[in-house]
Amino acid sequence: MTDTNAQPALPDRLSGNPRSPHHVAACFEHNIGIRLNGKERTDVEEYCISEGWVKIPSPKALDRRGQPMLITLKGTVEAFYC
Numbered sequence: 001m002t003d004t005n006a007q008p009a010l011p012d013r014l015s016g017n018p019r020s021p022h023h024v025a026a027c028f029e030h031n032i033g034i035r036l037n038g039k040e041r042t043d044v045e046e047y048c049i050s051e052g053w054v055k056i057p058s059p060k061a062l063d064r065r066g067q068p069m070l071i072t073l074k075g076t077v078e079a080f081y082c
Contacts, residue, residue, distance in 0.1 A: 048077070
């Protein structure tokens with residue numbers, strides 16, 4: 001039988017924006033945790049493990065479509081299922 005609770009492997013690069021080519025909907029059926037430099041972050045919008053960066057939304061700045069601007073933070077990135 002197939003296990004319905006099986007979690008897909010987390011990709012090297014993943015985006016929370018459904019319009020992005022790096023969005024994988026199957027991964028978001030489970031809770032995902034991100035650690036940047038050993039500290040867990042809850043506000044990550046996109047990450048790349050191999051390049052070592054995460055993107056988080058700016059608290060105030062918006063782009064012309066009304067979406068928050070993304071700030072890139074660099075360091076050691078770890079992705080895991082919670």
